[in-house]
Amino acid sequence: MVEPTDGDEAAPVRRARDTLPLYAVSAAVTVLVLAPLAAPGYALLYDMVFVPRQPLTWDLVAPAQSLPRAVPMDALVSLVTQLVPGWLVQRLALAGAVFLAAVGAGRLVPTDRRSVRLFAAVAYAWTPYLAERLLIGQWGLLLAYAALPWLVRAALDLRAGRDGALARVVLAAAPAAITPTGGLIALGTVLVLTSDRMRARRSLLVSERMHPLRSRQALAAVGVLNAPWVVAALVTGAGGSSDPAGVAAFAARSENWAGPLVALAGTGGIWSAQATPASRAAPLVPVATVVLLVLAGVGAGLLRRRLPPGGAARLAVLAGAGCLLAAFGVLPGGDALLRWAVVHLPGAGLLRDGQKFLAPYALLLVVCAALGAERLVARVDREVAGVILVGLLFLPVAVLPDLAFGGVGRLRPVSYPAEWQRVAEYVDEEPGEVLALPLSAYRAYSWNPGRVVLDPAPRYLPGTVLTDDTLRVGDVAVAGENPRVRELRRALAEGRPVSTTGVRWVLVQHEVSGEVDPQVLGGLVRVHDGPFLTLYRNPATVRESGGSGPARLAVVVALGAALLVVIAAAVSALHRRPTAW
Amino acid sequence: MRRALTLVVSGLVAALLGILALGGISAAATATDEEAASEAKLVSEAAKRAGKKDPYAPAVYGDR
Numbered sequence: 001m002v003e004p005t006d007g008d009e010a011a012p013v014r015r016a017r018d019t020l021p022l023y024a025v026s027a028a029v030t031v032l033v034l035a036p037l038a039a040p041g042y043a044l045l046y047d048m049v050f051v052p053r054q055p056l057t058w059d060l061v062a063p064a065q066s067l068p069r070a071v072p073m074d075a076l077v078s079l080v081t082q083l084v085p086g087w088l089v090q091r092l093a094l095a096g097a098v099f100l101a102a103v104g105a106g107r108l109v110p111t112d113r114r115s116v117r118l119f120a121a122v123a124y125a126w127t128p129y130l131a132e133r134l135l136i137g138q139w140g141l142l143l144a145y146a147a148l149p150w151l152v153r154a155a156l157d158l159r160a161g162r163d164g165a166l167a168r169v170v171l172a173a174a175p176a177a178i179t180p181t182g183g184l185i186a187l188g189t190v191l192v193l194t195s196d197r198m199r200a201r202r203s204l205l206v207s208e209r210m211h212p213l214r215s216r217q218a219l220a221a222v223g224v225l226n227a228p229w230v231v232a233a234l235v236t237g238a239g240g241s242s243d244p245a246g247v248a249a250f251a252a253r254s255e256n257w258a259g260p261l262v263a264l265a266g267t268g269g270i271w272s273a274q275a276t277p278a279s280r281a282a283p284l285v286p287v288a289t290v291v292l293l294v295l296a297g298v299g300a301g302l303l304r305r306r307l308p309p310g311g312a313a314r315l316a317v318l319a320g321a322g323c324l325l326a327a328f329g330v331l332p333g334g335d336a337l338l339r340w341a342v343v344h345l346p347g348a349g350l351l352r353d354g355q356k357f358l359a360p361y362a363l364l365l366v367v368c369a370a371l372g373a374e375r376l377v378a379r380v381d382r383e384v385a386g387v388i389l390v391g392l393l394f395l396p397v398a399v400l401p402d403l404a405f406g407g408v409g410r411l412r413p414v415s416y417p418a419e420w421q422r423v424a425e426y427v428d429e430e431p432g433e434v435l436a437l438p439l440s441a442y443r444a445y446s447w448n449p450g451r452v453v454l455d456p457a458p459r460y461l462p463g464t465v466l467t468d469d470t471l472r473v474g475d476v477a478v479a480g481e482n483p484r485v486r487e488l489r490r491a492l493a494e495g496r497p498v499s500t501t502g503v504r505w506v507l508v509q510h511e512v513s514g515e516v517d518p519q520v521l522g523g524l525v526r527v528h529d530g531p532f533l534t535l536y537r538n539p540a541t542v543r544e545s546g547g548s549g550p551a552r553l554a555v556v557v558a559l560g561a562a563l564l565v566v567i568a569a570a571v572s573a574l575h576r577r578p579t580a581w
Numbered sequence: 582m583r584r585a586l587t588l589v590v591s592g593l594v595a596a597l598l599g600i601l602a603l604g605g606i607s608a609a610a611t612a613t614d615e616e617a618a619s620e621a622k623l624v625s626e627a628a629k630r631a632g633k634k635d636p637y638a639p640a641v642y643g644d645r
Contacts, residue, residue: 032606035610046642046643136643249645253645271643271645272642272643272644272645273636273643273644273645274624274636274637274643274644275643279605380587381584383588384584384587384588384591387588387591387592387595388591388595390595390599391591391594391595391598391599394595394598394599394601394602394603395598397601397602397605397606398597398598398599398601398602398605401601401602401604401605401606401608401609402605402609404605404606404609404610405606405609405610405612408608408609408612408617409609409612409613409614409616409617410617412614412617440640441640441642442640442641442642444637444638449614449617449618449621450614450617450618450620450621450622450637451621452636452637452641452642452643471642472634472640472641472642473641473642473643473644473645474633474634474636474641474643474644474645475633475634514640
């Protein structure tokens with residue numbers, strides 16, 4: 001049983017009285033974390049790029065020459081921004097992620113103590129994991145993080161044979177599966193929590209209640225949700241291997257004196273120093289991690305007793321697997337194995353930045369710590385218990401205060417210079433490949449002060465925009481996979497004019513570092529010259545951008561199948577009956 | 582006596598955590614764009630002094 005049920009007539013009133021504080025606290029946490037987004041504009045930070053209206057281009061739906069890192073996320077954003085402005089989509093996605101993470105964690109804790117749920121809500125929405133992934137701009141992964149408690153709850157309900165659980169599994173997995181990493185976390189969660197083979201003997205009573213097909217259906221449905229990026233990876237011209245230099249560059253990082261493993265134990269340890277809140281370097285942070293671990297240890301037994309047989313063990317397996325993936329790059333021999341894997345195993349590049357797989361561990365840690373707090377306060381009288389619980393509510397914020405207000409202003413929105421729209425209109429008149437110069441994946445604009453952001457051109461301009469896909473981490477250059485960009489980089493290095501490379505447009509961005517050799521712009525016609533951007537048209541013969549019809553069709557079919565599964569689950573959930581399939 | 586001591590100690594710890602949390606939130610709320618930009622500048626200059634790549638240079642995704 002995940003949540004105690006109450007059969008008396010006052011149940012709805014009691015439930016409302018119990019849940020309202022949870023929603024209120026979750027809303028307060030969301031406001032505290034995302035307050036700067038109350039201002040108009042777009043928060044542009046590292047991987048987080050939103051534009052007013054993202055065009056629905058083939059390259060965003062099914063990248064022909066690069067790995068599908070944002071499939072189907074980009075396609076969905078493109079679809080939604082045809083109806084809703086990008087600034088609103090950004091706010092809905094971020095606020096939804098923080099709010100639903102808090103509510104989901106609070107509801108997952110098997111307790112009838114309101115304050116324990118509140119502690120879980122605050123602790124899960126105020127983790128170093130959430131802070132670091134927010135500050136590196138990976139909002140798609142945050143949706144997976146937010147979906148996880150709901151998915152775990154639905155999967156446990158499915159095991160318990162509850163009606164409608166299958167639909168809820170699919171609906172909770174859907175937002176997670178908008179990125180490959182989130183999709184894998186969702187698939188792993190469903191596999192571990194509902195798989196028949198892992199069922200322990202003593203849970204036979206539970207298994208009898210669950211239809212034998214249900215777990216396989218859930219697994220198949222979440223598999224279909226993962227199909228868009230899997231199919232896109234199979235048909236892309238980028239190949240499946242990645243640069244092994246990325247293993248060391250993206251391995252878990254030590255945040256203070258205690259080393260990377262303790263950083264991971266506290267749900268932090270992202271590779272980027274810039275995405276790590278400054279408070280993580282404080283010498284007492286490892287002590288707070290130990291306090292949380294001890295509290296979780298105290299609560300683990302309670303979780304085991306309150307979940308259905310085998311439920312806690314399965315959650316521990318899931319969290320352990322996540323921890324292993326997160327720590328793999330820093331374990332003896334693990335980095336060498338990972339380097340081999342990213343070169344020889346297609347898709348293994350996903351494991352380079354392993355810290356992102358820490359989400360299930362973060363959830364288990366928070367749920368166990370909340371139950372540990374419950375056990376702790378059960379031993380003292382009411383006044384002391386109240387004081388302890390209030391102190392615990394403050395603990396996550398006290399340890400990580402610089403998550404507040406968008407990581408101390410790092411999420412402050414800005415407006416795109418007006419000429420971005422003018423350039424997009426020019427390109428729209430004559431679609432074709434756009435080369436963004438100087439070659440660099442990330443930009444630091446004077447109108448977005450103190451922040452680095454992924455070049456917005458591929459999402460702002462219609463057509464295929466070619467930007468450098470080499471990632472520079474400190475002094476290490478992690479090579480990208482796009483063969484077309486490689487070809488253009490070689491041409492530029494040789495000083496050949498861009499007009500001979502077959503691109504239709506060349507966008508030169510000013511006020512960014514790096515220079516463009518005037519020689520390579522020879523033969524191009526300048527159509528726009530502004531303070532931040534200059535757009536050139538190539539009058540020479542241009543080549544068609546890559547991507548074959550059947551390959552694109554395969555990705556669209558996979559997207560359609562995923563969408564159908566979600567619609568079927570939504571209809572089933574709305575009808576409040578077990579899914580027919 | 583023991584109960585009173587527990588109450589005082591837990592109260593002090595809770596108050597300390599509350600002050601740290603609310604103080605941190607207040608500091609975050611009053612930070613300005615200029616402070617964020619100057620902090621980024623300090624990090625850039627420190628990286629240059631250490632002979633490392635500027636983590637806020639556009640070409641750099643980040644620094645370990």
